[in-house]
Amino acid sequence: MTEQIVGGRPERAVAGTRPSPGGAARGSVSGGVRVRSALLRLDGTFEPPHLVVDGEVDVSTCRAFAEALTSVLDHSSGDVWVDVERLDFIDVGGLRALAAAACRLEAHERRLVLRSVAPHLAKLMDLVGWSQISSLLMLARDERRPTSPRVPSPFRSASRARPVA
Known part of the structure; x- marks a missing residue:
């Protein structure tokens, strides 16, 4: 069953609608956006402009990520905050979406603020030069603060596994 957010409540997808590529259920929540897939969860509000990213932004989820980010930009005013504390992975397509969003905001004297980077x-944003975008502000993650436990991804490299003693 595909779940779509309608008016803030999960309901069955309406007959004739199609889930987005990658199996993400997308919906419009009054005053925001919500995306759910196996790899990515996005929750965004328009006022205040804020997007919480939880999971992985890769080739299968980048389109949903870019569309949610664009929706928050288009329907809000002021600086846009993106919380990346629970971002596990982002590929170059996701980084491009962030850089493009910052450049769009710069034209309107607004900023894209990445929280908990x-x-x-x-370092990656710095290597590709996108940390130099004047409308992009990155606030570092507080590494001393513990994050809530997460279920390890089944796609992690076996070489990283600890040997059993």
């Missing part, structure tokens, strides 16, 4: 993400 992991050190490796900040």
Whole structure:
């Protein structure tokens, strides 16, 4: 069953509608956006402009991510905050979506603020030069604060596994 968010309540998808590519259920929540898939969960509000990213942004989820981000940009005013604390992975397509969003906001004297950026993400944005976009502000993750436990991804490399003693 595909779940679609209608008026803030999960309901069965309406007959004749199709789920988005990658199996993500998308919907419009009054005053925001919501996306659910096996790899990515997005919750966004228009006022205040805020998007919470939880999971992985890759080739299968990038379109949904970019559309949710664009929706928040288009329906809001002021700086747009994107919480990436629970972002496990982002590919270059996702990074491009963030850079493009920041550039769009710059034309309107607004900023894209990335909250709780992991050190490796900040370094990657710096390596490709996108950290120099004047309308992009990255706030570092507080590495001292513990995050809630997560279920490990079944797609992680076996070489990272600890040997059993």
